Amino acid sequence: MSSISGFERIRRTTDAGDGALATGAIGALCLVAAFAAFMLNSTFTVLPVVGFVVVVGYGWVAHQAETARALTFLATVSTVLVLALITVFLVLEAIPAFALMGVEMFSLGTPVRLFGVTVLPGVETFWSTSQDVYALTPMIWGTLLTTFLAMLIAGPLGIAGALFISEIAPPAVREVVKPGIEILAGIPSIVYGFLGYVVINSYMMTNFALPSFGSLFVVGIVIGLMSLPTVVSVAEDAISSVPSPVKDGSLAMGATDWQTMKSITLPAAFSGVSAAVLLGVGRAAGETMAATVILGHTQALPEPLYDVFGNTETLTSLIAGQYGNATGPHMSALFAAGVVLFVSVLVLSIGSQLIEARMQHQFGGNR
Structure with a gap:
């Protein structure tokens, strides 16, 4: 009788693990779909977001411990990912200005010379949108x-x-x-x-x-x-x-x-x-x-x-x-x-x- 109870506990644990894994996989797919739709500027971005919320709600009821661990891991990864995306976006958008101005972007107005060589050229005006x-x-x-x-x-x-x-x-x-x-x-x-x-x-x-x-x-x-x-x-x-x-x-x-x-x-x-x-x-x-x-x-x-x-x-x-x-x-x-x-x-x-x-x-x- 005790052996049957032990096998039953193992079976239930395995079923719970499989259910939590399936729930996590569906939630991950919803997140990936939401991110892809957002990057494509799609009006359907809200659908995978709603799907993710539903999956999280179900996971919290059925597999609370696994869902809590997954959400904390997601929060950590999201923080790093958002910071990386912001950094990449800033740099990509700023590249044309750096290419246009070069080192003159940090000019002191008058040329800076070192041993007779101009290391930092000067500019007549620091900021002029009409002259770029x-x-x-x-x-x-x-x-x-x-x-x-x-x-x-x-x-x-x-x-x-x-x-x-x-x-x-x-x-x-x-x-x-x-x-x-x-x-x-x-x-x-x-x-x-x-x-x-x-x-x-x-x-x-x-x-x-x-x-x-x-x-x-x-x-x-x-x-x-x-x-x-x-x-x-x-x-x-x-x-x-x-x-x-x-x-x-x-x-x-x-x-x-x-x-x-x-x-x-x-x-x-x-x-x-x-x-x-x-x-x-x-x-x-x-x-x-x-x-x-x-x-x-x-x-x-x-x-x-x-x-x-x-x-x-x-x-x-x-x-x-x-x-x-x-x-x-x-x-x-x-x-x-x-x-x-x-x-x-x-x-x-x-x-x-x-x-x-x-x-x-x-x-x-x-x-």
């Missing part, structure tokens, strides 16, 4: 400068705010301040941009007599304030995760609260704090609406280059301001700006990861 001239140098410089200014605000203030909330503030204050900061992170960027345009920009024009309405300095302040809640929230979570016995041991050895925070808490939470700053840098570099609202959209380098009160353009504001009426080489040049921004953020992310790994190696005692 699309040099991105002013926009790259504007993006770098506004990001740098923003992180001068969001980096130190964000870490200091995280330390205050986690280590210094009483529980009653912490319960009020942290939710308030998280709410600030959810305010739309257009609201920050409009407030910066109306309040800070007007103040700068009235009291500092700026030559133009809108400046990189104002954009840096606004983006820094926008990035601040993100840095504070993520860094505070990282600092709070440091085990209490580690900090108590430092205090027991006679260290002050500040010495403990500086020498124990921050190094122990360095990975999370660096991730918080990295998220802030990413938001600052990719911010669109605040820069679009505030800047005067001048495609020229400020004179001198370090003039933060100058008025130029960023890569994001260029794309947002001109994509509506762009065609041909003009549209390709905007995609090239997107590629440059994408590569810049990627390099920044990789560099930050290398710094984080180096710091963890040092703090771990392996030099």
